[in-house]
Amino acid sequence: MGWKTLDRITPKHDTEAGPILNEAVRDKIRSFFPRYETKRAVLLPALHIVQDALGHVSYQAMAEIAEVLEIPPSAVLDTLTFYTHFWDHDKGKKVAVVCRSLSCQLMGADAVLDECKKELGIDEHGTTEDGSFSLVTEECLAACDYAPCVLINEKMHKCVKPEQVAKLLKDAKNAEIEPERSDLFDAPAAGAAPAPSEKNNGDEAVASNDDDDVLGKTSDVDEMRDS
Amino acid sequence: MAKFEPVLSKNFDKPNAHKLSVYKSGGGYAAAEKVIKEMAPDDVVERVKESGLRGRGGAGFPCGVKWTFLPADRETTYLCVNADESEPGTFCNRFLMENDPHQLLEGILIAGHATRTTVAYIYMRVEFHEQFHILQKALDEAYDAGLFGKNIFGTDFSMECYIHRGAGAYVCGEETGLIESLEGKRGWPRIKPPFPAIEGAFSKPTVVNNVETLCCLPHIFERGVDWFQSLGTENSKGPKLYTISGPVKRPGCYEAPLGITCRELIFGDDFGQGMRDGLGVKGCIPGGLSVGVLTEEELDCVLDFDDVRNYGLLGLGTAGAIVIPDNADIRQVLMNVARFYSHESCGQCTQCREGTNWAYKVASRIARGAGRISDLDLMVDITTNMGMMPGLSICGLPDGAAFPMRTIVQKFRAEFEDHIRRQPPGVVEETLRKTNAAIYELPILGRA
Known part of the structure; x- marks a missing residue:
């Protein structure tokens, strides 16, 4: 949650390629306006929607959110960097969050985390080369009765034993949840997202692993622009 | 003591408890209807004050008193529901939202009427994914049934209710941090005064209440103030959801009147049922991480708002106990x-x-x-x-x-x-x- 400095001199994105947020996304953000007194208050919902649509919130996306909300882009960056949930660089299609707080640690979360690292071949805050998984640790997930717990996208896996980790991470359905979903904070379904059933933006492949240069180049962005 | 009949958790084991029809069949929304149709807002505040309900979020501030701080001549009032449960060891709000979302919504209606709220925001931490979907669906159902929106129960009381999702910051559970986050800023707590009751969200009078506090409200009006006062200890009234985690046989969320001891919570048959694998207790953090630790000899500490202070603890906190086993370093x-x-x-x-x-x-x-x-x-x-x-x-x-x-x-x-x-x-x-x-x-x- 520290401050972040920004290189404003090197151009980070192709400005001639046009906006990366399509009208459907912008309309969805605007649909939150009546809920709040100020437009800035829509920022958190907007970031959720954009992260769902693009997989992460790039600097250009921040600038375009600022445009929709009529606030300075720096305000968007300011807010975004405070929260651990938002990614300003590419993340994996699925994000595995291992809880590291006291209850989970007492029940063996360290072993689960080590097993995750070994299985995915990445360290904390890393993303696998094929872009399928990111691994992070987080403070209490409020599921201490089921410690140790691992959150994969929206699905909470409870009482995870180290020997179950490999199977869990390979399971194709490990991010599906039981309750009926509400699409309030999701990317708009109509025409924008390639696979609406897929929770995290459904990007087919992550084109680039270069953190600085992902803007406007990932396949989902191209598809969004085409649609 | 007569066997305690759970109220907050009475629907936890019912199938489909998140459906409006199921909740209504158990007498749901009757209390809210009675309150909104028959009682003036100030009477509701007075009644809650009488009951001695204290905030369940950690500080234990009397709920009714908090509402009286609102200026009388206000036009807009916001109600923020603190569902940013991030205190390690605490998960009772999660139970309330995933198992009985309508109980919370009914509590919001009552609190909203008492404080003449125009918009209620449920600030929910983002890690509650399943709980968000359950609560949002329940809210949609309540809107369809005319329980929120304009002219609720045919009266001239109107209130909107929205869920606002957080983004992973513990400090947003602090009431002014929550308000800043709601306004789309960094979740930095504000310098007080002005207190939120005078100048909160969008510089308007704002009440911030915890999920569990609001869930107590329907029961106070359904069963009466005397019933509520009959539970608990001298200064701590009412039922409370205690949660217990760590290597006990039965970790989970259990309801009891305020004032059980920490030892009961760990070893009681209705609660944790003792340690697993023959482990001993080294210590116990009895109320969410922030309150401090009790040693094995101090387990007879009564978990209410007063006795915990005799053991050098910060307060009751959220009554989420973490048991530290004797083999832990x-x-x-x-x-x-x-x-x-x-x-x-x-x-x-x-x-x-x-x-x-x-x-x-x-x-x-x-x-x-x-x-x-x-x-x-x-x-x-x-x-x-x-x-x-x-x-x-x-x-x-x-x-x-x-x-x-x-x-x-x-x-x-x-x-x-x-x-x-x-x-x-x-x-x-x-x-x-x-x-x-x-x-x-x-x-x-x-x-x-």
Whole structure:
């Protein structure tokens, strides 16, 4: 949650390629306006929607959110960097969050985390080369009765034993949840997202692993622009 | 004592309890209808004050009194529901939202009527994914049934209710941090006064209440103030959801009148049912991480708003107990606690930002096996000099950080000293040279 400095001199994105947020996304953000007194208050919902649509919130996306909300882009960056949930660089299609707080640690979360690292071949805050998984640790997930717990996208896996980790991470359905979903904070379904059933933006492949240069180049962005 | 009949958790085991029809079949929304149709807002506030309901979010401030701070001539009032449950060891709000969302919505209706709320925001932490979907669907259903929106129950009371999802920050559970986050800013707590009741969200009068507090409201009006007062101890009235985690046989969320002991919570048949695998209890953090620790001898502490203070704890907190088994390394526990607060400190106040990080460095040094006896005094020193208690911070987070770290060091000092004495000689200097290599390469220090 520290401050972040920004290189404003090197151009980070192709400005001639046009906006990366399509009208459907912008309309969805605007649909939150009546809920709040100020437009800035829509920022958190907007970031959720954009992260769902693009997989992460790039600097250009921040600038375009600022445009929709009529606030300075720096305000968007300011807010975004405070929260651990938002990614300003590419993340994996699925994000595995291992809880590291006291209850989970007492029940063996360290072993689960080590097993995750070994299985995915990445360290904390890393993303696998094929872009399928990111691994992070987080403070209490409020599921201490089921410690140790691992959150994969929206699905909470409870009482995870180290020997179950490999199977869990390979399971194709490990991010599906039981309750009926509400699409309030999701990317708009109509025409924008390639696979609406897929929770995290459904990007087919992550084109680039270069953190600085992902803007406007990932396949989902191209598809969004085409649609 | 007669067998206690659970109220807050009565629907937890019902199938499809999140459906409106199921909730209504159990007499749901009758209390809200009665209150909104028959009672004036000020009478509702008065009744809640009489009941002695105290906030369940940690500070234990009387709920009705909080509502009276609102200015009388206000036009807009916001109600923020604090569902940003991030305190380690606490998960009762999660139970309430995933198993009985309509109970919360009914509580919001009653609180909204009492405070003449125009818009209610449920600030929900983002890690509650399943709970969000359940609650949002329940809210949609309630809107369709005309329970929110314009002219609720045919009266001229209108209120909107929205869910606002957070984004992963512990400090947004602090009421002004929550309001800042709601406004789309960094979740930095505000300097008080002005208090939220005067100038809160969007500079309008705002009430911030915890999920469990609001869930108590329907029952107060359904069963009456006398029933509510018959439960609990002298200054702590009503039912409470106690949660217990750690290596007990039956971790989970259990309802009891306020005032059970910590020992009952761990060993009671209705609660934790004792330790698993023949483990013993080394200590217990009885109310969410921030309150501090109880040793095995202190387990008879009564978990209400008063008795906990006799044991050097911050307060009741959220009554989420974490049991530390006797095979746990107390140094690791201290390190984990210190890491949590150094990660979650928002960075506004110097004492908290630097203090929590310093404490984490000291704690991890001890945990690595390179501690010094003087580090223990240093920990106590750091933690007594960073919080709201000496008046050095904006919010209570550094106090919440200080109490567990200080009580762990003080109450388990002998164990820490034992660990430190058994360290091989020279390990402290060696570790220092490794961690601060650059300094030791400087010409003067290098010679030393």
